[in-house]
Amino acid sequence: xxxxxxxxxxxxxxxxxxSILNCDYTNSMFDYFLWYKKYPAEGPxxxxxISSIKDKNEDGRFTVFLNKSAKHLSLHIVPSQPGDSAxxxxxxxxxxxxxxxxxxxxxxxHP
Amino acid sequence: GAGVSQSPSxxxxxxxxxxxxxxxxxxGHTALYWYRQSLGQGLEFLIYFQxxxxxxxxGLPSDRFSAERTGGSVSTLTIQRTQQEDSAVYxxxxxxTWTSLYEQYFGPGTRLTVT
Numbered sequence: 001x002x003x004x005x006x007x008x009x010x011x012x013x014x015x016x017x018x019s020i021l022n023c024d025y026t027n028s029m030f031d032y033f034l035w036y037k038k039y040p041a042e043g044p045x046x047x048x049x050i051s052s053i054k055d056k057n058e059d060g061r062f063t064v065f066l067n068k069s070a071k072h073l074s075l076h077i078v079p080s081q082p083g084d085s086a087x088x089x090x091x092x093x094x095x096x097x098x099x100x101x102x103x104x105x106x107x108x109x110h111p
Numbered sequence: 112g113a114g115v116s117q118s119p120s121x122x123x124x125x126x127x128x129x130x131x132x133x134x135x136x137x138x139g140h141t142a143l144y145w146y147r148q149s150l151g152q153g154l155e156f157l158i159y160f161q162x163x164x165x166x167x168x169x170g171l172p173s174d175r176f177s178a179e180r181t182g183g184s185v186s187t188l189t190i191q192r193t194q195q196e197d198s199a200v201y202x203x204x205x206x207x208t209w210t211s212l213y214e215q216y217f218g219p220g221t222r223l224t225v226t
Contacts (some may be wrong), residue, residue: 043217101153
């Protein structure tokens, strides 16, 4: 049973537009959420995180929104750039335990 | 560079053979993690080492999988009697301590193909 779901395996966006990557979770005990970015032949790199006490965290072009009642979070990238093309993983954890990862969404940003 | 390194980058093996995958964490990082990513799946946690504490093996899928970490640094993941379902990318990550769990630095992975 997948506790962290990324239902869109891929997303295509025009350069300069907004990219919105979605993630749903089922475990209400999750209290920390992370996004990782992965380029081909490289390991994932940490991108941004959010604690369950917040509903928004912003870092430059990247903003993560958390809707606890809907058990949903999203990553917004504005404006999208071709270098943002990668696989994005959503992850969630309880306390400091090992995070549970989603299957990833492949983002392609067209010039 | 000073990142996490893994070897080999690719490994093709015949079903039934044993394989060893190596991970060199970032110097000074006391926590080390192994994950695997099967085709179309997310990152699946396998095992976690923290300092000299007993490892958390709760993610190992079967007793054919084992891992050790020598001297608190290099780690080896061993898969005995490999099966085709073991084919995946095996990722290693390290972090400074367990309290910085969220700041995991990943290696490039080892792509294992079992024929």
